[in-house]
Amino acid sequence: MSADSRVVLTAVAARVIDRLPELSARIDELIVAHEGAYQSGGAVPLTVLTRSVDANMHSILEALAGAARPEDDELACARTTGRHRAQQGVPLESVLRAYRLATQVILHAMMAEVRGRPYDELEAFLDVTTAVTEVVDRHSQAVVDGYRRTEAELRHRDAQRQQAMFDALLEGRGSDSQTAAEALDALGLPATGRYAVVVAAFDVAAQHTFSAARDALAAYGFTAAWRSRSDREIGLVSLADGPLSRLLSTLRRTPLGRVGVSDAFDGVRDVPDAHRWAELAARTIPPGEAEVASIAERLPEALLAASPALAERLARDTLGGVLDVAPEERDLLLHTLAEWFDHGRSAARAALVLYCHRNTVVNRLHRIEHLSGGSLDDHRFLLHCYLSLLTLRPPRPSAAG
Secondary structure (H helix, E strand, O other): OOHHHHHHHHHHHHHHHHOHHHHHHHHHHHHHHHOHHHOOOOOOOHHHHHHHHHHHHHHHHHHHOOOOOOHHHHHHHHHHHHHHHHHHOOOHHHHHHHHHHHHHHHHHHHHHHHOOOOHHHHHHHHHOHHHHHHHHHHHHHHHHHHHHHHHHHHHHHHHHHHHHHHHHHHOOHHHOHHHHHHHHHHHOOOOOOEEEEEEEEOOOOOOOOOHHHHHHHHHOOOEEEEEEEOOEEEEEEEEEOOOHHHHHHHHOOOOOOEEEEOOOEOOHHHHHHHHHHHHHHHHOOOOOOOEEEEHHHOHHHHHHHHOHHHHHHHHHHHHHHHHOOOHHHHHHHHHHHHHHHHOOOOHHHHHHHHOOOHHHHHHHHHHHHHHHOOOOOOHHHHHHHHHHHHHHOOOOOOOOO
Protein backbone atom coordinates (compact mmCIF):
# COMPACT_ATOMS: atom_id res chain seq x y z
CA MET A 1 0.00 0.00 0.00
CA SER A 2 1.32 3.44 -0.91
CA ALA A 3 1.99 6.09 1.70
CA ASP A 4 -0.78 8.30 0.24
CA SER A 5 -3.27 5.47 0.51
CA ARG A 6 -2.31 4.80 4.11
CA VAL A 7 -2.74 8.49 4.99
CA VAL A 8 -6.21 8.56 3.44
CA LEU A 9 -7.30 5.36 5.18
CA THR A 10 -6.04 6.53 8.56
CA ALA A 11 -7.74 9.91 8.29
CA VAL A 12 -11.07 8.49 7.15
CA ALA A 13 -11.11 5.80 9.86
CA ALA A 14 -10.35 8.44 12.53
CA ARG A 15 -13.27 10.62 11.36
CA VAL A 16 -15.65 7.67 11.39
CA ILE A 17 -14.60 6.77 14.95
CA ASP A 18 -15.94 10.17 16.02
CA ARG A 19 -19.35 9.16 14.62
CA LEU A 20 -19.37 5.76 16.26
CA PRO A 21 -22.22 6.38 18.78
CA GLU A 22 -24.54 7.42 15.95
CA LEU A 23 -23.44 4.53 13.75
CA SER A 24 -23.76 1.99 16.57
CA ALA A 25 -27.38 2.98 17.11
CA ARG A 26 -28.05 2.45 13.40
CA ILE A 27 -26.30 -0.94 13.49
CA ASP A 28 -28.37 -2.00 16.51
CA GLU A 29 -31.59 -1.17 14.65
CA LEU A 30 -30.55 -3.18 11.59
CA ILE A 31 -29.48 -6.24 13.56
CA VAL A 32 -32.63 -6.27 15.70
CA ALA A 33 -34.77 -5.88 12.58
CA HIS A 34 -33.14 -8.73 10.66
CA GLU A 35 -31.94 -11.29 13.25
CA GLY A 36 -34.39 -13.00 15.59
CA ALA A 37 -31.75 -13.90 18.18
CA TYR A 38 -31.27 -10.19 18.89
CA GLN A 39 -34.94 -9.22 18.99
CA SER A 40 -36.95 -8.68 22.16
CA GLY A 41 -37.03 -11.91 24.12
CA GLY A 42 -34.15 -13.33 22.11
CA ALA A 43 -30.90 -14.76 23.40
CA VAL A 44 -29.02 -11.42 23.32
CA PRO A 45 -30.46 -8.44 25.26
CA LEU A 46 -30.28 -5.03 23.55
CA THR A 47 -27.87 -3.63 26.16
CA VAL A 48 -25.48 -6.52 25.52
CA LEU A 49 -25.78 -6.05 21.76
CA THR A 50 -25.04 -2.33 22.04
CA ARG A 51 -21.88 -2.85 24.09
CA SER A 52 -20.73 -5.57 21.70
CA VAL A 53 -21.30 -3.46 18.58
CA ASP A 54 -19.48 -0.47 20.09
CA ALA A 55 -16.49 -2.57 21.11
CA ASN A 56 -16.20 -4.53 17.86
CA MET A 57 -16.62 -1.57 15.53
CA HIS A 58 -14.18 0.51 17.57
CA SER A 59 -11.63 -2.30 17.34
CA ILE A 60 -12.03 -2.53 13.54
CA LEU A 61 -11.78 1.24 13.03
CA GLU A 62 -8.71 1.48 15.25
CA ALA A 63 -7.03 -1.20 13.14
CA LEU A 64 -7.96 0.72 9.97
CA ALA A 65 -6.68 3.95 11.53
CA GLY A 66 -3.29 2.34 11.97
CA ALA A 67 -3.29 1.67 15.70
CA ALA A 68 -0.20 -0.38 16.49
CA ARG A 69 -1.42 -3.31 18.60
CA PRO A 70 -0.43 -6.98 18.80
CA GLU A 71 -2.82 -9.13 16.78
CA ASP A 72 -4.08 -10.94 19.90
CA ASP A 73 -5.09 -7.59 21.41
CA GLU A 74 -6.71 -6.41 18.19
CA LEU A 75 -8.81 -9.58 17.81
CA ALA A 76 -9.63 -10.15 21.48
CA CYS A 77 -12.98 -8.39 21.25
CA ALA A 78 -14.05 -10.38 18.17
CA ARG A 79 -13.09 -13.68 19.80
CA THR A 80 -14.98 -12.72 22.96
CA THR A 81 -18.06 -11.92 20.90
CA GLY A 82 -17.90 -15.33 19.23
CA ARG A 83 -17.45 -16.98 22.62
CA HIS A 84 -20.42 -15.21 24.21
CA ARG A 85 -22.75 -15.95 21.29
CA ALA A 86 -21.87 -19.64 21.43
CA GLN A 87 -22.66 -19.63 25.16
CA GLN A 88 -25.98 -17.90 24.45
CA GLY A 89 -26.88 -20.48 21.82
CA VAL A 90 -27.03 -18.03 18.92
CA PRO A 91 -26.45 -19.84 15.59
CA LEU A 92 -23.08 -18.98 14.06
CA GLU A 93 -24.77 -18.00 10.78
CA SER A 94 -26.83 -15.41 12.65
CA VAL A 95 -23.73 -14.06 14.39
CA LEU A 96 -21.89 -13.62 11.10
CA ARG A 97 -24.88 -11.98 9.41
CA ALA A 98 -25.07 -9.46 12.26
CA TYR A 99 -21.34 -8.87 11.93
CA ARG A 100 -21.68 -8.25 8.19
CA LEU A 101 -24.54 -5.79 8.73
CA ALA A 102 -22.35 -3.86 11.16
CA THR A 103 -19.32 -3.73 8.89
CA GLN A 104 -21.47 -2.64 5.93
CA VAL A 105 -22.66 0.39 7.91
CA ILE A 106 -19.07 1.27 8.82
CA LEU A 107 -17.85 0.89 5.25
CA HIS A 108 -20.70 3.04 3.91
CA ALA A 109 -19.81 5.68 6.48
CA MET A 110 -16.19 5.62 5.35
CA MET A 111 -17.22 6.00 1.72
CA ALA A 112 -19.39 8.97 2.70
CA GLU A 113 -16.36 10.62 4.30
CA VAL A 114 -14.43 10.66 1.03
CA ARG A 115 -17.37 11.42 -1.25
CA GLY A 116 -16.96 14.91 -2.77
CA ARG A 117 -13.28 15.15 -1.96
CA PRO A 118 -10.52 15.60 -4.57
CA TYR A 119 -10.33 12.77 -7.09
CA ASP A 120 -6.81 11.76 -6.10
CA GLU A 121 -7.95 11.29 -2.48
CA LEU A 122 -10.89 9.16 -3.58
CA GLU A 123 -8.61 7.18 -5.84
CA ALA A 124 -6.22 6.62 -2.96
CA PHE A 125 -9.06 5.34 -0.80
CA LEU A 126 -10.16 2.89 -3.47
CA ASP A 127 -6.61 1.61 -3.54
CA VAL A 128 -6.93 0.47 0.06
CA THR A 129 -10.27 -1.32 -0.33
CA THR A 130 -8.38 -4.60 -0.20
CA ALA A 131 -6.80 -3.60 3.10
CA VAL A 132 -10.23 -2.78 4.56
CA THR A 133 -11.56 -6.17 3.43
CA GLU A 134 -8.60 -7.93 5.00
CA VAL A 135 -9.17 -6.25 8.36
CA VAL A 136 -12.87 -7.09 8.36
CA ASP A 137 -12.17 -10.69 7.29
CA ARG A 138 -9.58 -11.05 10.03
CA HIS A 139 -12.05 -9.91 12.67
CA SER A 140 -14.81 -12.10 11.24
CA GLN A 141 -12.53 -15.12 11.39
CA ALA A 142 -11.71 -14.29 15.00
CA VAL A 143 -15.44 -14.33 15.76
CA VAL A 144 -15.68 -17.77 14.17
CA ASP A 145 -12.63 -19.02 16.08
CA GLY A 146 -14.02 -17.86 19.40
CA TYR A 147 -17.39 -19.39 18.61
CA ARG A 148 -15.99 -22.75 17.50
CA ARG A 149 -13.70 -23.10 20.50
CA THR A 150 -16.51 -22.38 22.91
CA GLU A 151 -18.86 -24.65 21.00
CA ALA A 152 -16.33 -27.47 21.34
CA GLU A 153 -15.94 -26.75 25.07
CA LEU A 154 -19.71 -26.82 25.55
CA ARG A 155 -20.00 -30.08 23.63
CA HIS A 156 -17.25 -31.54 25.79
CA ARG A 157 -19.06 -30.46 28.95
CA ASP A 158 -22.32 -31.90 27.64
CA ALA A 159 -20.54 -35.14 26.79
CA GLN A 160 -19.04 -35.29 30.28
CA ARG A 161 -22.46 -34.71 31.83
CA GLN A 162 -24.02 -37.35 29.61
CA GLN A 163 -21.32 -39.84 30.56
CA ALA A 164 -21.80 -39.02 34.24
CA MET A 165 -25.56 -39.56 33.95
CA PHE A 166 -25.05 -42.82 32.02
CA ASP A 167 -22.67 -44.02 34.72
CA ALA A 168 -25.25 -43.11 37.36
CA LEU A 169 -27.76 -45.40 35.66
CA LEU A 170 -25.21 -48.22 35.35
CA GLU A 171 -24.46 -47.86 39.06
CA GLY A 172 -28.14 -48.26 39.97
CA ARG A 173 -29.02 -44.66 40.82
CA GLY A 174 -31.88 -44.74 38.34
CA SER A 175 -34.10 -46.04 41.14
CA ASP A 176 -34.29 -42.43 42.34
CA SER A 177 -37.02 -40.76 40.26
CA GLN A 178 -35.27 -37.37 40.10
CA THR A 179 -31.96 -38.92 39.01
CA ALA A 180 -33.78 -41.02 36.43
CA ALA A 181 -35.56 -37.98 34.99
CA GLU A 182 -32.33 -35.94 34.83
CA ALA A 183 -30.45 -38.81 33.21
CA LEU A 184 -33.07 -39.42 30.53
CA ASP A 185 -33.19 -35.70 29.76
CA ALA A 186 -29.39 -35.43 29.53
CA LEU A 187 -29.16 -38.53 27.34
CA GLY A 188 -31.96 -37.44 25.03
CA LEU A 189 -34.07 -40.52 25.76
CA PRO A 190 -37.87 -40.59 26.16
CA ALA A 191 -39.19 -40.48 29.71
CA THR A 192 -41.53 -43.39 29.10
CA GLY A 193 -41.47 -46.59 27.09
CA ARG A 194 -39.39 -49.73 27.07
CA TYR A 195 -35.62 -49.99 26.81
CA ALA A 196 -32.89 -52.53 26.20
CA VAL A 197 -29.14 -52.49 26.78
CA VAL A 198 -26.74 -53.36 23.97
CA VAL A 199 -23.08 -54.24 24.55
CA ALA A 200 -20.91 -54.16 21.43
CA ALA A 201 -17.45 -55.64 22.00
CA PHE A 202 -14.53 -54.46 19.91
CA ASP A 203 -12.43 -57.20 18.30
CA VAL A 204 -9.22 -55.93 16.75
CA ALA A 205 -8.69 -59.16 14.88
CA ALA A 206 -12.17 -58.99 13.36
CA GLN A 207 -11.60 -55.35 12.36
CA HIS A 208 -14.97 -54.24 13.72
CA THR A 209 -15.33 -50.71 15.07
CA PHE A 210 -17.17 -49.41 18.07
CA SER A 211 -19.52 -47.33 15.94
CA ALA A 212 -20.97 -50.20 13.89
CA ALA A 213 -23.87 -51.05 16.22
CA ARG A 214 -24.48 -47.38 16.92
CA ASP A 215 -24.63 -46.55 13.21
CA ALA A 216 -26.92 -49.48 12.46
CA LEU A 217 -29.47 -48.46 15.08
CA ALA A 218 -29.36 -44.79 14.12
CA ALA A 219 -29.92 -45.69 10.47
CA TYR A 220 -33.15 -47.47 11.38
CA GLY A 221 -34.53 -44.74 13.62
CA PHE A 222 -33.69 -46.04 17.09
CA THR A 223 -33.05 -43.46 19.80
CA ALA A 224 -30.09 -44.49 21.92
CA ALA A 225 -27.42 -43.18 24.27
CA TRP A 226 -23.92 -44.66 24.24
CA ARG A 227 -21.01 -45.02 26.63
CA SER A 228 -17.57 -46.23 25.58
CA ARG A 229 -15.51 -48.34 27.98
CA SER A 230 -12.11 -49.77 27.00
CA ASP A 231 -12.91 -52.64 24.62
CA ARG A 232 -16.67 -52.22 24.31
CA GLU A 233 -19.48 -49.77 23.80
CA ILE A 234 -22.65 -49.79 25.90
CA GLY A 235 -25.91 -48.58 24.44
CA LEU A 236 -29.16 -47.75 26.24
CA VAL A 237 -31.73 -48.11 23.48
CA SER A 238 -35.31 -46.88 23.48
CA LEU A 239 -37.66 -49.48 22.02
CA ALA A 240 -40.57 -47.02 22.05
CA ASP A 241 -43.64 -49.16 21.37
CA GLY A 242 -41.76 -51.72 19.29
CA PRO A 243 -40.79 -55.26 20.28
CA LEU A 244 -37.31 -56.39 21.23
CA SER A 245 -37.30 -58.54 18.09
CA ARG A 246 -37.12 -55.40 15.92
CA LEU A 247 -33.93 -54.34 17.70
CA LEU A 248 -32.42 -57.80 17.25
CA SER A 249 -33.34 -58.03 13.57
CA THR A 250 -31.86 -54.58 12.95
CA LEU A 251 -28.56 -55.50 14.59
CA ARG A 252 -28.45 -58.78 12.67
CA ARG A 253 -28.79 -57.16 9.25
CA THR A 254 -25.02 -56.64 9.10
CA PRO A 255 -22.20 -58.44 10.97
CA LEU A 256 -21.16 -56.11 13.77
CA GLY A 257 -18.68 -58.13 15.78
CA ARG A 258 -19.77 -59.50 19.16
CA VAL A 259 -22.99 -57.86 20.29
CA GLY A 260 -24.96 -58.81 23.40
CA VAL A 261 -28.53 -57.68 24.02
CA SER A 262 -30.49 -57.68 27.28
CA ASP A 263 -34.17 -58.38 27.77
CA ALA A 264 -36.56 -55.46 27.34
CA PHE A 265 -37.38 -53.53 30.53
CA ASP A 266 -39.69 -50.69 31.52
CA GLY A 267 -37.72 -48.38 33.81
CA VAL A 268 -34.12 -47.21 34.02
CA ARG A 269 -33.92 -48.60 37.55
CA ASP A 270 -33.32 -51.93 35.79
CA VAL A 271 -30.30 -50.69 33.79
CA PRO A 272 -27.66 -52.39 36.03
CA ASP A 273 -29.22 -55.84 35.66
CA ALA A 274 -29.85 -55.33 31.95
CA HIS A 275 -26.22 -54.29 31.50
CA ARG A 276 -25.00 -57.45 33.23
CA TRP A 277 -27.20 -59.62 31.04
CA ALA A 278 -26.06 -57.91 27.85
CA GLU A 279 -22.42 -58.29 28.92
CA LEU A 280 -22.93 -62.00 29.58
CA ALA A 281 -24.70 -62.43 26.25
CA ALA A 282 -21.75 -60.83 24.46
CA ARG A 283 -19.32 -63.11 26.31
CA THR A 284 -21.08 -66.19 24.97
CA ILE A 285 -19.77 -65.31 21.49
CA PRO A 286 -16.22 -66.51 20.68
CA PRO A 287 -13.68 -63.71 20.07
CA GLY A 288 -13.30 -62.81 16.41
CA GLU A 289 -16.81 -63.89 15.45
CA ALA A 290 -19.56 -61.54 14.26
CA GLU A 291 -22.81 -62.40 15.98
CA VAL A 292 -25.70 -60.84 17.91
CA ALA A 293 -26.64 -62.77 21.07
CA SER A 294 -29.81 -62.12 23.03
CA ILE A 295 -29.59 -63.12 26.68
CA ALA A 296 -32.99 -64.81 26.38
CA GLU A 297 -31.58 -67.09 23.68
CA ARG A 298 -28.31 -67.80 25.52
CA LEU A 299 -29.21 -68.60 29.11
CA PRO A 300 -27.15 -71.85 29.43
CA GLU A 301 -24.18 -70.23 27.69
CA ALA A 302 -24.51 -67.14 29.89
CA LEU A 303 -24.57 -69.32 32.98
CA LEU A 304 -21.22 -70.76 31.95
CA ALA A 305 -19.81 -67.37 30.92
CA ALA A 306 -20.65 -66.03 34.39
CA SER A 307 -18.19 -68.50 35.94
CA PRO A 308 -15.60 -69.45 33.32
CA ALA A 309 -13.25 -71.18 35.78
CA LEU A 310 -16.06 -73.41 37.02
CA ALA A 311 -17.19 -74.08 33.45
CA GLU A 312 -13.68 -75.15 32.43
CA ARG A 313 -13.47 -77.46 35.44
CA LEU A 314 -16.82 -79.01 34.51
CA ALA A 315 -15.57 -79.68 30.97
CA ARG A 316 -12.30 -81.14 32.21
CA ASP A 317 -13.96 -83.36 34.85
CA THR A 318 -16.61 -84.57 32.38
CA LEU A 319 -14.59 -85.08 29.19
CA GLY A 320 -11.03 -85.19 30.50
CA GLY A 321 -10.17 -88.49 28.80
CA VAL A 322 -11.56 -87.26 25.46
CA LEU A 323 -9.58 -84.05 25.72
CA ASP A 324 -6.33 -85.96 26.27
CA VAL A 325 -6.32 -87.93 23.00
CA ALA A 326 -4.66 -86.71 19.82
CA PRO A 327 -6.18 -83.42 18.54
CA GLU A 328 -7.54 -84.98 15.33
CA GLU A 329 -9.45 -87.69 17.20
CA ARG A 330 -10.50 -85.27 19.96
CA ASP A 331 -12.06 -82.82 17.49
CA LEU A 332 -13.84 -85.61 15.62
CA LEU A 333 -15.33 -87.07 18.80
CA LEU A 334 -16.46 -83.69 20.12
CA HIS A 335 -17.93 -82.78 16.74
CA THR A 336 -19.84 -86.06 16.63
CA LEU A 337 -21.15 -85.51 20.14
CA ALA A 338 -22.28 -81.97 19.24
CA GLU A 339 -24.14 -83.14 16.13
CA TRP A 340 -25.75 -85.96 18.12
CA PHE A 341 -27.10 -83.41 20.60
CA ASP A 342 -28.15 -81.02 17.82
CA HIS A 343 -30.18 -83.76 16.14
CA GLY A 344 -32.21 -84.94 19.10
CA ARG A 345 -29.63 -87.51 20.24
CA SER A 346 -30.35 -89.56 17.12
CA ALA A 347 -27.36 -91.49 15.72
CA ALA A 348 -29.10 -91.92 12.38
CA ARG A 349 -29.84 -88.22 11.90
CA ALA A 350 -26.39 -87.22 13.08
CA ALA A 351 -24.87 -89.68 10.58
CA LEU A 352 -26.61 -87.84 7.72
CA VAL A 353 -24.85 -84.57 8.45
CA LEU A 354 -21.58 -86.30 9.32
CA TYR A 355 -21.61 -88.24 6.03
CA CYS A 356 -21.00 -91.58 7.74
CA HIS A 357 -22.91 -94.71 8.76
CA ARG A 358 -25.12 -94.73 11.83
CA ASN A 359 -22.93 -97.42 13.39
CA THR A 360 -19.92 -95.11 13.02
CA VAL A 361 -21.69 -92.51 15.13
CA VAL A 362 -22.61 -95.15 17.71
CA ASN A 363 -18.99 -96.37 17.85
CA ARG A 364 -17.72 -92.83 18.39
CA LEU A 365 -20.23 -92.27 21.21
CA HIS A 366 -19.07 -95.51 22.85
CA ARG A 367 -15.50 -94.28 22.50
CA ILE A 368 -16.48 -91.06 24.35
CA GLU A 369 -18.06 -93.10 27.13
CA HIS A 370 -14.97 -95.26 27.41
CA LEU A 371 -12.56 -92.31 27.55
CA SER A 372 -14.67 -90.25 29.95
CA GLY A 373 -15.91 -93.04 32.19
CA GLY A 374 -19.50 -91.83 31.91
CA SER A 375 -22.68 -93.18 30.35
CA LEU A 376 -24.81 -91.27 27.83
CA ASP A 377 -27.82 -93.06 29.35
CA ASP A 378 -27.22 -91.10 32.56
CA HIS A 379 -29.17 -87.83 32.41
CA ARG A 380 -26.67 -86.08 34.70
CA PHE A 381 -23.74 -87.08 32.50
CA LEU A 382 -25.76 -85.96 29.48
CA LEU A 383 -26.25 -82.53 31.04
CA HIS A 384 -22.56 -82.28 31.90
CA CYS A 385 -21.60 -83.25 28.33
CA TYR A 386 -23.88 -80.62 26.83
CA LEU A 387 -22.59 -77.87 29.13
CA SER A 388 -19.03 -78.99 28.41
CA LEU A 389 -19.63 -78.64 24.67
CA LEU A 390 -20.97 -75.10 25.22
CA THR A 391 -17.81 -74.30 27.17
CA LEU A 392 -15.36 -75.90 24.73
CA ARG A 393 -17.07 -74.75 21.52
CA PRO A 394 -15.40 -77.56 19.56
CA PRO A 395 -14.36 -76.85 15.96
CA ARG A 396 -16.46 -78.38 13.21
CA PRO A 397 -14.11 -80.42 10.97
CA SER A 398 -14.91 -81.11 7.35
CA ALA A 399 -16.98 -84.13 6.32
CA ALA A 400 -13.84 -85.77 4.96
CA GLY A 401 -12.24 -85.40 8.40
